[in-house]
Amino acid sequence: MDIEAMKPELVEGKVDWKGRTALKYKHGGMRAALLLLVTFGFENTATLALSVNLITYFTGVMHFKLADGANQLTNFMGTSYILTILVAVLADTYIGRFKAALISGCIEFLGLALLTVQAHYSNLRPPPCNPVDEMAHCEKVKGQDAAILFIGIYLLAFGSGGIKASLPTHGADQFDEKDPRETWQMSSFFNCLLLAICVGGAASLTLLVWVQDNKGWDWGFGLSSIAMFIGVIIFAAGLPLYRIQVTRGTSAIIEIIQVYVAAIRKRNLRLPRDPMELYEVDKLEEAASELEFLPHGNTFRFLDKAAILETRPEQDGTRPGERAPPSPWRLCRLTQVENAKIILGMVPIFCCTIIMTLCLAQLQTFSVQQGVTMDATVAGSFTIPPASLPILPVAFLIVIIPVYDRILVPLARKLTGHPTGITHLQRIGVGLVLSSISMAVAGLMEIKRKGVARSHNMLAAIPVAQPLPISIFWLSFQYFIFGIADMFTYVGLLEFFYSEAPKALKSISTCFLWSSMALGYFFSTVIVNIVNSATKGITRSGGWLAGNNINRNHLNLFYFLLSILSLLNFLVYLFFARRYKYRAQAPAILG
Structure with a gap:
């Protein structure tokens, strides 16, 4: 047997589940990555509905005020994303990416199961009331019930953050960067990762949101738990197929x-x-x-x-x-x-993506509350849950991502000579511009919505009891534009950080994306409080975003403020992106 002929079949630095050197024909590749994509799809099915509809659970069931509920949601999302750094360090240094993803999936399942139990038993929740009625005195969750809520929420945050930190990089580990035959497959994997998110998100934004709003939150959390359990089983079943990156110990x-x-x-x-x-x-x-x-x-x-x-x-x-x-x-x-220089050079790009997540946080909180006040009926009888509005850009992405990956990228590759069609930084910049446009459109839509409320003398009406005579589909424009921005910026960031980082920093570099999103969510909490404090004395409602009646707020001005901030942020990004020097390709790794 020719030993030299067998060497190309070995994958350096990666082993199989028994600790033996991984073989290309047996381990990894798109076959193994497919299981990871399915797992990520189920995880997104379990959680995306919560990221857009949990504000309704906080205000309608746990009786937080609107701004407080929005802050609780953004704090939860921010914590989930910031924990990716901790899990990435553990994955790279001690336990490996496979074990990190498996443990995180189990923790996420436990958090969802605990929330299911609380939502099912009424003695673990505050007594029901109408939190939108300004004359009602609703008792906010407290004591032992609050402890159960936050333990479940933050177990979910830790598990979800761990999945995001370890699963994409474990998926990229299934490909050999030094093999030209697998390089383009890895780029395709990142596009398919967004497709998996969209397919899982479509199920979450339709089925799970409908169940949460019509069958109860216990059923909603229960279905999320089942989806997460299935995802963990599928992920674990692929163990014999995976290429597992060897941990460094430092x-x-x-x-x-x-x-x-x-x-x-x-x-x-x-x-x-x-x-x-x-x-x-x-x-x-x-x-x-x-x-x-x-x-x-x-x-x-x-x-x-x-x-x-x-x-x-x-x-x-x-x-x-x-x-x-x-x-x-x-x-x-x-x-x-x-290595330190590479990470330092990425920092300005990282900082310029924080504002985009700040905008996303508003679509998951205040835009959902806009939808609650609007006519959500279709064909005279069927009612669309407001939290299901993001299904419109998600459905578009499900169609456009395969077209982008299989048609537009190869065409652009021929024109530009770049392996991914356009550079990662160009792709990120397109998304940042679209996010600014999305916020401007959101402000215009809010002006139209409030104009309808004013013309029908409904500014002081209770939104839930009396929806405005304007279709909820008017909000689809802001979601649609931001959905396209997602395709460009977030996938571009994942590819940028992974491809630019040296071998030792792969997991940590991709956590730049999740960390920027974490800071965006935390910054959302800060800016909501700052805006309310700054405008408290110039508005009769006590601030642009104060109170639970969104018809009397000034959400349109807040959206325009975010649009201006996003545009200024893009100009700063343009300055740093034009000066960024892509890393020199390292020589072959010895050993």
Whole structure:
């Protein structure tokens, strides 16, 4: 048998479930990735309905005020996304991405099961009342019932964050970046990931939202629990097919911190003229390891000081002129420094995507409450739940994503010569512009909705009891535009962070997307409070977004404010994106 001929079938740095080196013909590829896409689809089925309709549960069942309920939802979403960093570190360093995803799925199932129990038993909830009626005195959830609610919510947040942190990168691990035959498949995988989200979201926004609104929240949470359970079973069943990334045993985040500490400690040293004098381990001596070696870059040169070799005489028993034993907090590898530079270069792009999630948070909270006040009937009898409105852009994406991936991308590839048609940064920029347009359209739609309320003397009416004579489909424009923005920006971000990051930082880099979304949700809570405080003295309602009667609020002005902020954010993004230097491709990984 020709051993050399067998080498291309081995996948370096990845093993099967028994710890043996993974084989290309047996492990990974689109066949294994398909199971992960199905799992992500079921997970999204279980959770997307909650991200748009949980505001109704908070205000209608747990009796939070509208602004407080919106803040509870955005805090929940933000926590879910920020926890992706913790899970990514654990996945890369200790337990691996497969185990991280499996454990997270089980925790998410437990959270949904606990919420199902609370929604089913009336003694675990506040007594019913009409929270929209300003004359009613509704008792907000408290004590033991509040503890059950928040334990369930944040178990769900931790599990969902863990799935988002580990599943996409575990899916990308099924492809070999050094094999041209699999490179385009990995790009297609990220597009299919959005398609899986949309298909799962379509089921969630139709079936689950209808069940929540018409059969009860216990049935809604119960179906979410079943969907999550099925997803976990499918994911676990694919274990024999997966390529599993070998854990490193050291935290990439710690290594980045070491670079900054070492650079600060040696800030007074002068950089050598020749970058070859900077510290790097011997590549031949490390050939048996899986270290990645990156070339020196000319950006952020102040970090290069972390790799300056020092000579300190007569220290710790060393002879005069002898180099002291390297400490990782004082001397870092050149590749380690370059990793820190790559992450630092991504930070401005990361920051410029926060505003987009801030806009998304409003579509999941205040836009749903807009829909509650409007006529949701179709064909005279069927009623559309307001939280199901995002099904319109989701349905469009289900159609357009295959067209984009199989027709538009290959066509653009021929015109531009770029493997993904257009660059990742161009794709992100298109989405940022569309998010600004979406908020402007949302403001115009709110002006129209309030105009109908004013013309029918219904500004002071109880919205739930007396819907306005205007179709809920008017809100579809803002959802539709933002749905297209999703396709460009969020998938573009996932591809950008994964492709730009070095091997040691794959999971953590993709968490940039989820972290930016987390900060967007948290920032939503902050800006709602700031806007209410700033406008409290100039409006009769006590602020643009104060109170539970949205007909008397100034939501249109809030939407226009977000549109302006989004446009300014895009201009800042344009400045940094034009100056961003894509990372140099690393030489082959030795070992």
